[in-house]
Amino acid sequence: MHLKIYFLGTGTSQGIPVIGSQSPVSQSLDPKDNRLRVSVWIHWNTFSIVIDCGPDFRQQMLASKCQHIDAILYTHEHADHTAGLDDIRPFNFKQGEIPIFAHQRVIENLKKRFEYVFETQNKYPGAPTVRTIEVRNNFSFEIGDKSITPINAYHGSLQVFGYRIENFAYLTDVKTIEKSEMEKLNGVEVLVINALREERHATHFNLQEALEFIALIKPKKTYLTHISQTFGFHQDIQKRLPPNVFLAYDNLQITI
Numbered sequence: 001m002h003l004k005i006y007f008l009g010t011g012t013s014q015g016i017p018v019i020g021s022q023s024p025v026s027q028s029l030d031p032k033d034n035r036l037r038v039s040v041w042i043h044w045n046t047f048s049i050v051i052d053c054g055p056d057f058r059q060q061m062l063a064s065k066c067q068h069i070d071a072i073l074y075t076h077e078h079a080d081h082t083a084g085l086d087d088i089r090p091f092n093f094k095q096g097e098i099p100i101f102a103h104q105r106v107i108e109n110l111k112k113r114f115e116y117v118f119e120t121q122n123k124y125p126g127a128p129t130v131r132t133i134e135v136r137n138n139f140s141f142e143i144g145d146k147s148i149t150p151i152n153a154y155h156g157s158l159q160v161f162g163y164r165i166e167n168f169a170y171l172t173d174v175k176t177i178e179k180s181e182m183e184k185l186n187g188v189e190v191l192v193i194n195a196l197r198e199e200r201h202a203t204h205f206n207l208q209e210a211l212e213f214i215a216l217i218k219p220k221k222t223y224l225t226h227i228s229q230t231f232g233f234h235q236d237i238q239k240r241l242p243p244n245v246f247l248a249y250d251n252l253q254i255t256i
Helices: 057-064 085-095 104-113 179-185 207-217 234-239
Strands: 004-009 039-044 047-051 071-073 098-102 130-134 141-143 146-155 158-165 168-170 190-194 221-225 245-247 253-255
Touching: 004 057, 039 057, 039 168, 057 085, 085 098, 098 104, 104 130, 146 179, 179 207, 190 207, 207 221, 234 245
Parallel strands: 047 071, 071 098, 098 130, 168 190, 190 221, 221 245
Antiparallel strands: 004 039, 004 253, 039 047, 141 146, 146 158, 158 168
């Protein structure tokens, strides 16, 4: 039984190219330098889940040819991870309500921003339909035949969740993580972690911090995501990475 991982988006909150930017990376003709907002699609057997549902969700679903979604897992409430919620409607029309898994704080944030989705009286019939399930630290949950373990981390001062499924772990928008949470990553074979750029940042790992984290976790392979245009060109960055560390790119597919 294999996990199939599809990188729907690997960019930072602005995506690449950045609107109005004349930077060399935003002007690049290499498709690996074009990055939608960060998200990943994981599927196995007949099960299919997406981690984060950002503003590029519709475009990502069309590109990946995803046919159904059993659940959406949210890392946190920032718009580049949540703003695509309305675009789940075609899945609703095909399959009914979709469970969304998130910290209770994130659920409450979504209820404010997407009030019409959560309306209980006189709800517009074409609005998205979801069922909310709270994710709590130290409590794994099941989707299909897989157990999913939340990993608690911090995006500056904001709590975020990463997720581990068997020997795969996905974390993004991480700046700090406690040792007890890192222990939940023991034995992970494939890790996805954010690495915004070379320079330090207040709320994200830079490259050095990501590589130091990778050295502690010791996965067989690591894919870097949530990439800024200020990091540089994909082909140049990849040449400088350790042999078992790879710069992820949109539409990259791996099997575990």
